[in-house]
Amino acid sequence: ATAELQQKKDEAEQASIAKSRFLAATSHDLRQPLHALALFSTNLADKADTPSLRRLSGQINAAVGSLGELLDGLLDISRIDLGATQPDLQPVVLDELLERVVATHSSSAETKGLRLRRHPTRLLVLSDPRLLYRMVSNLVANAVRYTDPGGVITIRSTRHAESVVIKIHDTGIGISESEIGNIFTSF
Numbered sequence: 001a002t003a004e005l006q007q008k009k010d011e012a013e014q015a016s017i018a019k020s021r022f023l024a025a026t027s028h029d030l031r032q033p034l035h036a037l038a039l040f041s042t043n044l045a046d047k048a049d050t051p052s053l054r055r056l057s058g059q060i061n062a063a064v065g066s067l068g069e070l071l072d073g074l075l076d077i078s079r080i081d082l083g084a085t086q087p088d089l090q091p092v093v094l095d096e097l098l099e100r101v102v103a104t105h106s107s108s109a110e111t112k113g114l115r116l117r118r119h120p121t122r123l124l125v126l127s128d129p130r131l132l133y134r135m136v137s138n139l140v141a142n143a144v145r146y147t148d149p150g151g152v153i154t155i156r157s158t159r160h161a162e163s164v165v166i167k168i169h170d171t172g173i174g175i176s177e178s179e180i181g182n183i184f185t186s187f
Helices: 002-047 051-081 096-111 128-146 177-182
Strands: 090-093 117-118 124-127 151-158 165-168
Touching: 002 051, 051 096, 051 128, 090 096, 090 128, 096 117, 096 151, 096 165, 124 128, 128 151, 128 165, 165 177
Parallel strands: 117 151
Antiparallel strands: 090 124, 151 165
8 A cells, every 4th residue: 555655645746846847948948939928028018009908008008018927927836846946035125116017017007097006115024036036926916806896905014023925915805814814835
């Protein structure tokens, strides 16, 4: 029975590695057409000569940016699963990182009729700036996705003893009580 359990465990680990490699390869292969789409979108923005075309161009650019973020997320997940990503801890000026997050999502929030704002902070954190950006950006993307037009999304950070807490407040639908236990489970 022990040998059989070990075999099943080994098979599951190999399947997980294969999945991660597939995600990495797929994400990499999708980069080329995404890059071409970004170029076409930029070209469209340059030629947009009416307010409605400029608005449409902005929405296309926001969608292309979101797609790029999703691909980056897939690559990060596959790298973490494969053990190829180790956190690169360094001092991070939190205000600059949060400003980048807001800049990334401001167009999609505005298009949806949302107010996205952050409270300035002087806090520094010891973290991997790329991974921290990805985590906060994903939370803000979800807030934009699940908040109704007219809503507000606020990013705030506070110090608690030796830790820093980053909070994203929104007026969205929230997470049902039955799903809270699954928040840190993949997918």
